Structure formats: C-alpha cells, structure tokens
Amino acid sequence: MAKRPTIDWKTAAGFGGLLFLVIAVGIIGIAQIQDLSRAISRLANVHIPLQNAVFEMKSANSQYAMGIRNYMFWRGAKYLDAAVAAGKLDIVRTASENFDRQLSFYASLVTSPEQEAWVEAVRRSQQELRQAGGKIMAMADRAEAGRGEDKKASEDALSKHLMDFESRLFQLDAFLDDPLQKFNLNQIDRQLDAAEAGRARSVSLLVWSMAIGLFLGAQTAFLIYMRSRREKERRETLMRKVIKLEEEERNNLSSQVHDQMGQDLSALKIYLGLIDKDLPIELKEPREKIEKTKKILDGLMEKTHNISELLRPPELDDLGLVESIAALIVRYEEMTDIRYSYKRPPEEIKLSVEYSLTLYRVVQEALTNIVKHSGAKNTEVFLEKSGDIVRLSVCDDGVGFDYASFLKKTLRRKEDKTRLGLHGLRERIELLGGKFDITAQPGRGTRFEVVLYP
Incomplete structure (x- = not known):
C-alpha cells in the first residue's frame, strides 16, 4: 500500500x-491604476478642455470688445477709408463665431444641471453684449454722418452706450472667471488631490505589503529551514543506523573469518606438522607434498587475514580518514600488481563517523572492482576538502564498460553482486545528501566520483 504524502x-x-498577499496586492494595485487612469482621463478629456474653452471664450470676448472699440476709432478718423472699417467688422464677426464655438464645446462637456444653467446665463449675457455692440457700431455710423448738434448728441449717446457695453463685458468676464473657471480649477485640484491620495495609498499599501511579505517570507523560510534540518537529522540518524548495522555485520563476518576459519587453518597446519613428524624419513615424496600443502595453507591464512582486515577497517577515530585510505591502498598494493597513486590533502579531513566510513567504503568498493574487472595497470585516488565540500575520485586505465547498459541488462550472479555493491553505495551517499557518479566507457577506463556536503 502506497504511503500517503x-x-x-x-x-x-x-x-x-x-x-x-501577492494576489491581493495585484488586485488592489490594478484597482489603484484604474482609478488613476480614470482621473487622468477625466482631466485630459473633460476638465482641461473645459478650462481651455473658458480661456478661449474670454479671449474671444476681448477680441470682440477690441473690435468694437477700434470700429468706433476708425469711423471717427476721417483720413481712413472704409476698407479698414470693413476689416474691423471681420474681427468682430470672427470673435463672435469663436465665442459661440467654444461655448457650444463647453456645453457638450458639462454634466450637471448647475453647469447647464451657467451655459445659458453666459449665452444670454453674450447676446446682450452683442446687442450693445451692434448699437454702438450703428450709432458710430450715424455720428459720422451727422452735423452740428445732431452729431454732438450722437456722440454723447455713443459714450453712454460704450460705458454700458464695458459694464456688460466686465460682468461677462467676471462670470466666466467665477463660477465657470473657478469651478473647473476646483475640479482639477480635486482630481489631482484624488490622484495624489491614490498614490499615497499605493505607496502605503506597497510598504505594508513588503513588510508583511518579508515577515511571511522569513517565517516560511524558517519553517523550510527547520523542516530541512529535521529531514537532515532524520536522514543522518537513519544513515547512522544503516552504517552501524552494516559495520556490525562486517565485524561479525570478520570475526568469523579470522577466528573460526583462521583457527581451523592453523589447526590443519598443526596436524600436517604432526603427520610430517610421524612419517618415516625415507618417505620424501609425501613429506614434499605436506610442505607444499603447508605453503598453500600459509597463503590461505594470509588471505584470510587480509579479508578480515578489509572487512574491519582501521579505527578511523585514531588514524583519520586520510591515513585509513592510505593504509587501504598499501594493502591492495601488497595483494596486486597495480600501481596506485594517492593524491591526498595536506592535512587530515575531520568528518563525522558516517561520512568517513562512507568515503572509506567507496574507495574499498572501487579498488575491489578495479582488481576484479578492470585489468588496469594504474589507479589514482584523489581526496580533497574545499570549503564545505568533500570530493573523492577513484579512476583507472582499465578496459572500462558501458555503465548505462550495465545497469539495465540481466546480469550473472557475479556481476549482480557488483551492481548491488554500487547501488548500496549510491543509496548510502544519497542518504547523506551527496552525489555519486560513475563515468565509464569501453577501452577508456572507469572513474568513481563522490561529492559530499558534511
């Protein structure tokens, strides 16, 4: 049954x-951006065009009044011809059309009944102003044509109408200033204040979001760290148990090989010696066979001793990892014809027992496989510690093999033991959080590489 995660x-x-938090900040940020966009759009499409329309109406009024005044002046100047007066009429007409156009544009943008009432009031005032201007122009024409008392009376009446015209002009300009222009400026200020308030809210939201995000991020990182630490401790505890069981099994096997088999071989050698003593001197051939058998027994006893030593490594706490690997290489040099090169660190690498034993077993397994399968003439062992990283590599110049195919194909019993040994090393190293890699190609040797992060 599968274990639930x-x-x-x-x-x-x-x-x-x-x-x-990310989603909330995103939604609120989008809302703030939309509000700001609406405020900018209203400024660009309504309030600023309204303000420009008021400004253009005031400018048109000024041009209209200037046209009326100039018309009076030019009509009274006898040395100027009628063409100039006609030009002044064009100025008056253009100013009136521009005012009407701007007022219509302003009316198209207003939204409140109050603004609509203002538009009607401006339209009435402008009509009254034009009527007064028309009267002034007509009276200026009559004053020019009059003589004597009639002309003087026309000029006096013209002056009164001009004062009335100026008064209406002033009132209209004042109305354009307040309430129209003042209202628009207040609306622009209100939109700008709203935009500034939105910006301040956005900044405040961002600051609080960053603070909360940092708090949540720090808390989450701490929880992840604690979980990783607990997982590492659990893995190390499991690894210590695995290594302890494995080493106990090796020690038991070493004791059995050394104590039982070694004692049996020693007893057999003693019995052969006793048999040799009991044989008559003239029986040379049996004596020679007994001596050869003793030599074979000596070889078996030596191999038994070596196997026992390989199963039971030297005390790593006493010798250290670097010297233990050196001693292991010396034993393999004594048993084989392979040349070994050991590139060791300048000083001892201090690691916990599980890490040291794992590295030792990697070297032991690699050297055993090299002796059994590679046919190598040279083998190099490399060990170093750089910062918090320990690297170990064992490489040879043997026949090599296709490691990927080796893992996939069905193997014989002997090869299967090799694969199980490598698989066990990989599991042990991965439990310690390290990396185990084998690089091998037919005819190019084999390289075992281990990286640990103790």
Missing part, C-alpha cells in the same frame, strides 16, 4: 499567505 501545514500556510 505528509503535508507540512505550517509551511503550506506560509506559502498560502504569500500567494494571497
């Missing part, structure tokens, strides 16, 4: 909080 609810809550 466990969920770290604290870590999940931290990630959920961060996700919710």
